[in-house]
Amino acid sequence: MKSFRSQVEAERPYLLRYASLQLRDAHAAEDVVQEALLAALAGEAGFGGRSNLRTWLTGILKHKIVDAIRRLSRETAVAADDEGLEALFDERGHWVDPPRDWDDPDGLLEQKQLRAALEECLRRLPDKTAHVFMMREHLGYETPEICKELGLTPTHCWVLLYRARVALRECLQQNWFSK
């Protein structure tokens, strides 16, 4: 029987990957994972083998990530996130280059390369846009919770989520579906 500590330690690489994707900063990711692992070891009794260890650790990590995002978002200006989207529509609001049909995207979900392409596209998002999008789609928070955590109005949250989706769609179209 492996000790609790070594079982927890074995999850470190997974947790690091998870946090890096969210925070886009290797140092910040290591910090939150360290905090989460310490909290987990201190709270072993709270685990009690009730659920899957990884699920339990990820739950602790999520809270640490949201704390870190909140700290980071205070330091990030929103203005820089504005660029690039206006060119998608003409002055009458029509697509300049309408989205084309993607051939069997669901079949592609299984492919490792899609995952790599998606991660690369996520890295290209501006910070604030990425933070809101990751909280929504990766951590699974509802929009009102995200607004509250980050001190944004609901409208602002929706705008950032919209920008993230448009930008990711564009990026996947160019780097994946056109090839």
Add this chain to the structure above:
Amino acid sequence: MLSCKEAAQLVSQGLDRRLAFGERVALRLHLLVCDGCTHFKKQTAFLRKAMKRLADS
């Protein structure tokens, strides 16, 4: 009639909040006649699935 820009914004917001009745009707009418926005809607749904897959693995 919604412009594509407005329709795309509603498609996105539809993933984050419940759209009002009028918004849903306007969006549905737009999607009936617009392939670009219909593809956009499918692709945002695909993005959500792909992100979920990323989170679960």
